[in-house]
Amino acid sequence: MSSDDTVPMDAIVVGGGPAGLTAALVLARAGRQVMVVERGEYCGAKNVGGLLYGSVLARLMPEYVREAPLERPVSRRRLTFLADTEEIALEFGAAAWSEPPFNHTHVVHRSQFDRWYAKQAEDAGANLIEGMVVDALLYEGDRASKRAVGVRLRGDEEFRAPIVILADGANCLVSESARLALGLRPGRVRQEYAIGVKEILGLPRGTIEDRFQLEPHQGMALDFFGVPFRGLIGAGFIYTARESLHLGFAARIESLARSGLTPNEVIEGFKAHPAVRRLIRGAELLEYSAHMIPEGGYDAIGDLHGPGVMIAGDAAGLVNFSLYKEGTNLAMESGAMAAETALEALKAGDTSAARLAAYRRRLEDSWVMSDLRRYRHVGEVLAGSPDLLDLYPRKAAKLLTDYFAVSCRSKSEVQREAWRAFWRGLPKLRAARDLWRARRLV
């Protein structure tokens, strides 16, 4: 079956997340016929996230902070290092983060935000097809002349367009098959994935505000490192939504598999730490979720364009895996750039790989690849210096609590003892090397 009776499409977008919907929005606003195919019953049904970085969205929709379903802005951040029972934290924030544009960082429920964003793309003129699975792309020609010409939906329905934008997320089966079919080169290193596991924990609004010391219009993002993560390449988080907390962790899949721990053991260990337990006391589990995150960074990014095809967002591996952990804004920027490239190509009547190479150049010349290049060694540093996420946070938390131990001993004795405990079991040369390498994380 084909769709000869419908309006011919200029572009088809696979995946209705931040990357795909941005591409559709930009194309629709330029008056092009664009179709978004989303496999979930609604956009966002399969998506998991916590923080929305809205700097690109602000450019496209300046009113988004008033109109989008945003839970709370991130008014303050806290980094907490956990030892067995000790903790040490660094907290920072600014009054400006509680006012427009809120440092472009909000806690969101992605299932709700993505649904709203899909409506914006639809209002701009995009055709939204939800609840349909793209099983593969359609191709014409063979070998050197092979090009993508559309998509095949499950049930054998086909849609054709001169451009297909693949934004099918972290677990990107369609992009994978298109890469093989068109011979797109993989990245210089293998893509590495983390698994993120999260619980939505319901708490009354007032309890959240009292517990995290927030005004009603404020919110907070907390990151946790150390003991609960048992040497995994990973960390935990709590984000305050309006009437719930996002609590979870993300860890490199390979390190989790090696540890022999189950994801549920890790999340339960995290929740059981005294510094975490008191924050979630009395909370009710509303939803349990899991999602992958591509963490390979710049060197894991392969070809992002081919004849008739561009790849954007998580499917392209565009995640800034560092202390910043940004993904949504990179996804949106890549979607916008794919759309701008598509507009030029459609105008020129040329959607060849050579023409679509402009997409890669746009990305390379932008802050997206600049940031990814800057943090290209983060994965390597964490894998090569596992103590950074385990031994050192524990040591730091212990040193500070030992230093402030009150006793009838003299302070000089207490301090000497604290430092002695600190150096005990600390490989000094390696620590110096690790800390020097750690500068690449920030």
Add this chain to the structure above:
Amino acid sequence: MSNDESMPLTDKLYRTRYEPDAAHPHVRVDAEAYRRAGTKKLLKICPAEVYKPAPNDPEAVQTSHENCLECGTCRQAAPEEGVEWTMPDGGKGVKYRYG
């Protein structure tokens, strides 16, 4: 429920909304590949415990695809254990309300 005691995973999964596609399992494990690999990573790595030892044969695996959160972790963690994974039909599978 309070968080003073940890909740079993099966109870957690009850809080997540699914529309199962009972007739079409989207996750399969090639029994021969699983046996050959002998690493049994699938049993631990899945956040939804989709993979369990088969009741009659600890060297085989039994899958409960209706619990799948569609994260794809199994595909990355243990391709050698014979995971065959396709997307569930449109609109089926996990349906996050919060996400």
